[in-house]
Each structure stands twice: as structure tokens, then as C-alpha cells.
Amino acid sequence: MPRFYITTAIDYVNGRPHLGHAYEKVLADAIARRHRQKGDATYYLTGTDEHGQKIARAAAAAGRTPEAFVDELSQTFVAAWKLLDVHYDQFFRTTDRKHHLAVQELFRRLKDGLSPKTGQPVLYEEEYIGLYCEGCEAFKTERDLDGKGRCPEHKVKPKEVKESNFFFRLSEYDDALLQHLESHPDFIWPDYRRTEVVNVIKGGLQDISVSRPNLTWGIPLPEEIEGGEGHVAYVWADALLNYLSALGWPERKYSLWWLAKQKDVGGPGAARQDEFQHLDGQGRPGAAWAGTKDAYYTNAFHVIGKDISRFHCILWPALLLAAGVPLPRQVYVHGFIYAKGERLSKSLGNLVDPVELTKTFGADALRFYLLDSFPTGRDGEFTLEQFVEHVNTHLANKLGNLASRTVTLVQKYFDGKTPEEWAPDSLVSDEAKQGFGALLAAAATTATESPKAWDEIRIHEALEHAWTVVERANEFVDRTKPWELGKDPVRRAELATVLNALLETLRLVAIWAWPALPSKCEALWALLGLQGNPGQQRDADAQPRFGAGDGRALGESVILFPRIDLKSVAGA
RNA sequence: GCCAGGGUAGCUCAGUGGUAGAGCAGGGGACUCAUAAGCCCUUGGUCGGGAGUUCAACUCUCCCCCCUGGCACCA
Numbered sequence: 089m090p091r092f093y094i095t096t097a098i099d100y101v102n103g104r105p106h107l108g109h110a111y112e113k114v115l116a117d118a119i120a121r122r123h124r125q126k127g128d129a130t131y132y133l134t135g136t137d138e139h140g141q142k143i144a145r146a147a148a149a150a151g152r153t154p155e156a157f158v159d160e161l162s163q164t165f166v167a168a169w170k171l172l173d174v175h176y177d178q179f180f181r182t183t184d185r186k187h188h189l190a191v192q193e194l195f196r197r198l199k200d201g202l203s204p205k206t207g208q209p210v211l212y213e214e215e216y217i218g219l220y221c222e223g224c225e226a227f228k229t230e231r232d233l234d235g236k237g238r239c240p241e242h243k244v245k246p247k248e249v250k251e252s253n254f255f256f257r258l259s260e261y262d263d264a265l266l267q268h269l270e271s272h273p274d275f276i277w278p279d280y281r282r283t284e285v286v287n288v289i290k291g292g293l294q295d296i297s298v299s300r301p302n303l304t305w306g307i308p309l310p311e312e313i314e315g316g317e318g319h320v321a322y323v324w325a326d327a328l329l330n331y332l333s334a335l336g337w338p339e340r341k342y343s344l345w346w347l348a349k350q351k352d353v354g355g356p357g358a359a360r361q362d363e364f365q366h367l368d369g370q371g372r373p374g375a376a377w378a379g380t381k382d383a384y385y386t387n388a389f390h391v392i393g394k395d396i397s398r399f400h401c402i403l404w405p406a407l408l409l410a411a412g413v414p415l416p417r418q419v420y421v422h423g424f425i426y427a428k429g430e431r432l433s434k435s436l437g438n439l440v441d442p443v444e445l446t447k448t449f450g451a452d453a454l455r456f457y458l459l460d461s462f463p464t465g466r467d468g469e470f471t472l473e474q475f476v477e478h479v480n481t482h483l484a485n486k487l488g489n490l491a492s493r494t495v496t497l498v499q500k501y502f503d504g505k506t507p508e509e510w511a512p513d514s515l516v517s518d519e520a521k522q523g524f525g526a527l528l529a530a531a532a533t534t535a536t537e538s539p540k541a542w543d544e545i546r547i548h549e550a551l552e553h554a555w556t557v558v559e560r561a562n563e564f565v566d567r568t569k570p571w572e573l574g575k576d577p578v579r580r581a582e583l584a585t586v587l588n589a590l591l592e593t594l595r596l597v598a599i600w601a602w603p604a605l606p607s608k609c610e611a612l613w614a615l616l617g618l619q620g621n622p623g624q625q626r627d628a629d630a631q632p633r634f635g636a637g638d639g640r641a642l643g644e645s646v647i648l649f650p651r652i653d654l655k656s657v658a659g660a
Numbered sequence: 661g662c663c664a665g666g667g668u669a670g671c672u673c674a675g676u677g678g679u680a681g682a683g684c685a686g687g688g689g690a691c692u693c694a695u696a697a698g699c700c701c702u703u704g705g706u707c708g709g710g711a712g713u714u715c716a717a718c719u720c721u722c723c724c725c726c727c728u729g730g731c732a733c734c735a
Contacts, residue, residue, distance in 0.1 A: 108735040
């Protein structure tokens with residue numbers, strides 16, 4: 089069975105979740121649900137990043153201990169994802185004990201490692217003198233400062249700080265990274281992000297500090313590291329490792345999801361046969377897997393925002409190479425959602441609260457807007473007006489109304505049971521025949537194109553295909569005028585055929601749209617009187633089965649997608 | 661500055677050589693099963709500017725203008 093391991097960035101808990109966080113989780117959730125729907129064994133990891141000076145400071149400002157502070161804030165993320173129907177398999181926190189142990193193991197491996205070019209220790213200690221801005225929690229170079237020698241963001245002069253840090257010899261991994269990017273062209277999506285990363289690497293990499301002295305809110309370096317007392321791991325050397333530690337790394341069980349046997353590979357890039365490599369018992373490439381002849385394939389699919397692509401495309405693979413862990417399959421770099429032309433930011437005051445939106449309009453309305461209204465993974469612009477318009481048009485007016493009018497007609501003329509008759513030849517007018525042909529053709533096209541678009545993560549295209557079928561169905565209703573057929577007992581077979589075509593259309597749409605709209609598609613499924621769940625329907629079930637109904641009773645007629653009246657949510 | 665992407669109807673965008681497209685908004689119409697939704701028809705663009713290649717360019721080449729992203733620590 090194909091296996092699919094998908095992760096999101098873990099969110100830094102110095103504030104509550106905003107729409108950008110929500111977009112990433114919903115996007116990953118839709119991808120994960122698509123894999124589950126196909127029958128792939130799927131593992132979806134998300135969580136929160138809870139260490140670092142900013143959090144320690146925010147906690148202090150709130151008069152709390154860091155522990156209590158992160159406990160509370162991480163719960164706001166858990167609650168938000170629950171509200172949005174984000175179905176993850178594990179919510180991982182970097183304050184988890186097993187994460188501490190894993191980070192320490194990483195440092196031990198770095199300590200023992202030798203650099204690829206000069207064979208020096210991968211980890212080394214060096215005294216560093218620099219200008220440190222406390223607001224940024226970062227060292228600044230002269231170039232970063234404004235004309236008056238101040239941090240442009242915080243408007244304060246950075247302090248000259250002398251401290252001893254441990255450095256990771258990143259500078260020697262440029263060739264290895266370039267080679268990997270060369271032989272794995274789809275390691276980074278989209279292409280232009282890959283180009284950016286290649287340029288950055290070619291411009292030369294600098295060693296990076298991976299520890300922080302004089303900071304307590306973090307993971308202490310292991311005692312094997314001489315001089316490491318009082319240092320904690322740098323937040324990125326800490327945070328990135330969550331993708332492994334959540335799976336149990338360094339215990340071998342991590343390989344259950346991090347790797348896959350050749351026959352079990354799922355997800356993007358699965359067709360690439362040249363990526364298989366043999367691994368030793370530690371999951372290190374190059375040697376045969378202990379006790380088996382199977383080739384293993386790296387299987388991690390990281391979904392991240394474009395702001396952290398350097399960390400995931402350069403630092404992370406370099407750390408993994410140094411630690412002897414196979415690299416992930418792909419880093420999927422998505423765009424940002426903007427509001428009022430600016431990126432979402434607390435200081436700009438244009439944060440859009442996904443929790444409020446969801447409470448007001450429903451999880452599926454927000455999910456649909458995020459997944460359908462702009463191309464998957466690209467930047468998007470949020471406005472309440474566009475949101476309302478998009479949801480009203482597609483969900484309420486088109487799909488919701490089609491379901492509503494179909495169910496009402498079945499209740500009115502067939503006592504709420506699916507008509508057990510199918511007679512396409514009974515359609516008499518040219519208009520009806522053409523409408524019928526157009527509907528069936530659209531359904532056939534979408535049955536082919538929708539799975540393809542889903543698998544290539546062109547979610548907006550997958551949904552567009554499905555909605556084309558909805559549109560053909562609404563046209564078909566108007567062309568065949570079932571309310572007139574209903575008045576004429578002689579034309580009962582024709583009426584039954586029309587309604588069965590509509591019912592089958594709705595069944596298909598419920599399956600095609602389910603990864604994006606899980607709860608509403610399940611409600612639609614129940615409304616259609618169907619057994620089971622659209623999330624359990626495989627691609628074979630998503631092929632058109634136009635024909636006579638089985639006489640089953642439809643569910644109670646409900647408004648699936650209420651129209652949103654912008655005036656009634658004034659103040660929003 | 662360098663690298664990348666983009667400038668097409670009021671708005672959001674699709675369209676890589678052969679008589680300019682979609683959705684929404686605007687205008688008109690017929691209908692009434694339905695969530696005042698749906699259906700039909702329709703107004704609207706010198707495709708950022710200029711030059712070139714070609715029988716033919718939104719589409720290829722060159723130059724210019726403008727916007728956006730990246731150039732290591734905010735999803």
C-alpha cells in the first residue's frame with residue numbers, strides 16, 4: 089500500500105493562529121485527505137515550535153512561566169485546526185521529551201561528523217563578536233542597519249556582544265546540495281523557488297551558529313559536547329528536527345514513515361525510479377538495509393511557506409546529510425495570503441482571524457475559499473467581499489442550490505425515493521438531449537481530470553472541473569424543466585431519467601470535492617441517502633454510474649450552504 | 661545591483677504563431693423545481709511601450725517602463 093508522509097511547518101507560538109497559518113494547514117489537510125481517499129496509508133504531522141528567546145520574553149511579559157505560556161498558546165492552534173476540520177495524525181510540540189532526546193542525538197552526530205570537503209569537524213566552537221539586536225534575536229551586519237546604525241525594524245542600536253557559539257560547517261555542503269538538486273529536479277516546488285535556492289547556494293554558504301549561550305528556554309546541548317554547558321540549541325536546529333523526532337527518530341521506527349519501500353511509494357515524484365537508494369540500519373544511504381534486500385525511498389513531503397524555504401532547502405538537508413539521514417522527497421513552498429496588499433502582520437493590524445471566520449461562515453466555506461479562489465500554492469489576496477462572493481456563487485448558488493432543487497423534485501414526484509427508471513431515449517427535445525450529452529461529457533472529463541489535478545496538487549483546477557459539472561447539471565435542469573414533466577404522467581420515465589442524472593452528478597461531486605470540503609460533502613452524501621462516506625470512495629467509485637436509481641430514500645432536505653448576507657455580518 | 665515572476669475587459673485571472681477568452685460585476689429577457697438562487701442573450705479590451713523576425717505575434721527576439729518576490733534567521 090502506498091505510504092504518504094506529509095508535514096507542515098510548526099508554528100511559532102508567540103501569537104494566535106492567523107489566516108496564513110490556517111492556509112498552510114488546510115492545504116496540507118486537503119492533500120492528505122486526497123491520499124487517504126485514494127487508499128494510501130497517510131500520516132499528517134503538524135505542531136508548534138515552542139522554544140526561543142522571543143517566547144521566553146513574551147511569557148515573561150505575560151507574567152507566566154514559558155511552560156504555562158506555550159501550553160496555553162499551543163492549545164489555540166489545536167483548537168483552530170479542529171474547528172477547520174484539519175485531520176492530522178499527530179500534533180507535535182517541540183517541548184516534547186522525545187524531541188529533546190532527538191535534538192541531543194543530532195548534536196552528538198554533528199560532533200562526530202567530518203565535513204565533506206576538508207574533513208574537519210562538522211561542529212566547532214568559535215568566539216563570535218557581533219552586533220546583536222534583542223528585538224530581532226539576531227546578529228546584524230553593518231549592512232543590515234539604517235543610516236544611524238540602528239536596527240531598521242526596532243529602531244534601537246544593537247549591542248556589541250561577544251559570545252562563544254557552536255557552528256555548523258554549512259559552508260562545505262554547497263556541492264552536495266547542488267548535486268542533490270541536480271539529480272532531484274523536483275526536490276523543491278515550484279521551479280522558481282528551486283532556482284532561487286540554487287542561486288543562493290552558488291553564491292556561497294556561510295557556517296551557521298547552531299547554539300545559543302545564556303538562554304535557558306531551549307534544549308541543552310548534550311553533555312558529550314565539550315564546552316557546551318549553558319548552551320541551548322538554536323531554534324532552527326531545534327525546530328526542523330520535529331519532522332524526525334515526531335516519528336521516533338533516532339529509533340529505527342522513524343523509517344516507517346520517513347522512508348518507504350519502492351512498491352509503497354506514494355505522493356508526488358513517486359514515478360521517479362532513480363531516487364531509490366539502499367540504506368543501512370541507521371537509515372544511512374550507501375549500504376544495504378540490514379537484513380533485507382529492499383530498496384528504500386525517501387518519503388517525506390514538507391509543506392512550508394516561502395519565508396522559510398532557505399531553512400528547509402539548505403540548512404535542513406545539510407543537517408540531514410551530516411547526521412546520515414536520508415533527505416526528504418520534496419519541499420513544497422507555498423505562497424502567502426495578503427490582506428489589503430500587505431502581508432499578514434500583527435504590526436500592520438491586518439490579521440485575519442481564521443477562527444472568527446470559521447465560526448461565522450463555517451469551516452468548509454473558508455476551506456473552499458482558500459483552496460479554490462487562487463491557484464494552489466500561489467500568493468492570494470484576501471478580502472471579505474471576495475470571500476463572500478466566491479462562497480455564495482460556488483457553494484450556495486451553484487452546488488447548494490442544485491442539491492436543494494434536486495432533492496425537492498425527488499420528494500415531490502417520487503416520494504423522496506430515487507426513481508428506479510433510466511430511459512435516456514425518452515428525452516425528446518433537442519435541448520434536453522444536448523443538455524444530457526453535455527452533462528455526461530463533462531462528468532466523464534472530470535472523472536479523468538479531477539484525480540489527475542488532485543494528484544498534481546492543482547487543487548483549484550480539480551475543483552474547477554467538478555464545478556463545471558455542477559454548472560452543466562443546473563443547465564440540464566432548466567433545459568428539461570422537470571417541474572413540467574411532473575405535471576404530465578405520460579412523461580414519467582423522462583422525469584425519472586432527469587432526476588437520476590442529477591442525483592448521480594451530486595454523488596460524483598461529493599467524492600471529487602471531499603478533500604476540500606469534507607464535512608459538507610459528507611452531509612451531501614447523507615442527503616443523497618448513500619451509505620458510507622465520500623472520503624472512503626476510491627477513484628473507481630468516482631467514475632460516472634449514470635443509471636436507474638435503487639429506490640433508496642433521500643435524507644431530510646437541508647440547506648447545505650446558506651447564502652451569506654454581507655450586511656448581516658456588518659462589523660466583520 | 662543581481663536572480664526570478666508578472667503587466668490581457670470595471671475586478672480576479674486563463675490563454676506560448678493563425679480572425680482576442682472565462683468568472684464576477686453591469687445591461688436585457690424568458691421561466692419558477694430551488695437558497696430572490698438557476699437558465700438564455702448582451703455591453704465592454706489599440707493584450708504595459710517601442711523596434712524586429714514572420715505570409716501571420718497577446719504568443720518568438722531585442723530594448724525600455726512599471727509592479728511583485730528572493731538575495732540566510734516572521735506561516
